[in-house]
C-alpha cells in the first residue's frame with residue numbers, strides 16, 4: 001500500500017510553490033502530489049502536472065480556457081474558486097499546502113479544514129483577514145495548522161512540547177528589507193525596481209515590496225497572534241539582517257530558544273510537510289567552518305509606519321486587520337504602477353483605516369464586506 005503523504009498544493013507556480021516542488025521531488029518516497037492550483041498561469045501548471053503525474057489541477061481564474069491536451073491523461077481539471085474549493089475538500093489528501101498570493105485561498109482553506117485535512121499555511125493573509133474564524137474551524141474539526149512562513153515555522157519548532165504558561169513572548173526577526181540603510185529623507189524617491197531587490201530572500205513581488213515597507217512584518221505579527229493565541233504585547237520584532245535566526249521565543253524564566261537555517265524556504269516547507277518526522281534537507285545548511293556573524297538591532301522609531309499601522313490594526317481588532325491588508329494590497333499595486341510614491345503606501349493605508357474604522361467582525365461575511373469596501377476606499381486615495 002502506498003503510505004506516502006498526499007499533498008494538495010495551492011499556489012504551485014509561485015515562489016513557495018517552486019520550493020515545495022523541490023521538497024516533494026527530493027522526498028518522493030514520502031510525499032505525493034495529488035492536486036495543484038494556480039491563479040491563471042496554465043502552462044507552467046500543466047508542466048508540473050506532467051512532471052509529477054498530478055491527477056487534479058485547478059485555476060482560480062474561471063475565464064481561462066485551458067488546453068486540456070497539455071494535461072496528463074486522466075487528469076481532472078477544476079475551474080475557478082468553486083472548483084478549487086471542491087478539490088481542496090473532495091480530493092483525498094493528508095495536507096493542503098496553501099501558498100497562493102492574497103486572500104483567494106480563504107474558502108478552499110476553510111473547506112479543507114472542514115474536510116479534516118491538515119493545513120500547511122504559507123499564505124499569511126488568510127489569518128490576517130479571518131484568523132478568528134480559521135482557527136476556530138481548525139479547533140472544531142481537530143485539524144492542525146502548521147505554519148510555513150519562516151518566522152512562524154521557527155516559533156512552532158521552538159515551542160514544540162512547551163506548555164503555553166511557560167511562554168513569555170515571541171520575537172519575530174526582520175531583515176529590514178531593501179531600504180534598511182537608506183536615509184529616511186531619500187525614501188520618498190525610491191523606485192519599484194529598488195524595492196524589489198531584497199538583500200536575502202528571493203520571493204514574489206508583492207511580499208518583496210512588503211518587506212521593504214515592513215508591512216510584511218506587520219502581517220506576520222497579526223498572523224502570530226492567531227497561530228499561537230498570543231496577546232499583542234507578547235509579540236516583538238527585532239532587526240536581524242542575515243535572516244538566519246528565523247525567530248525566537250522567550251520563556252518566563254528568561255531563556256530564549258531560536259531556530260536557525262539559511263534563508264531558503266525549503267527548510268520551513270519540508271518541516272511542515274514531514275512533521276513530526278525529519279529527513280535530510282534540499283539545501284545546504286549553515287557551515288561553521290567559515291566565520292559569520294549574527295546581528296540584532298532594535299527598530300528605528302518612525303521608520304516603519306506600515307508595521308506600526310498593522311500593530312494598531314491588531315490592537316483595534318474587529319475588521320481592522322482585514323482593512324489594513326486590503327489597503328496595503330491596493331497601495332502596493334499602485335506603487336508598482338508608479339501611481340503613488342513609496343512613502344504614500346502607509347498614507348493610503350492609514351487614510352483607509354481611518355475612513356472605515358474598526359467595527360466588530362461577528363461573521364466572516366462582515367470581514368469580506370469590509371475587505372471589498374476597503375479596496376474601493378483605498379483606490380480612491382491612490
Ligand code: MG
Nearest residue numbers: 149150151220
Ligand atoms: Mg516571513
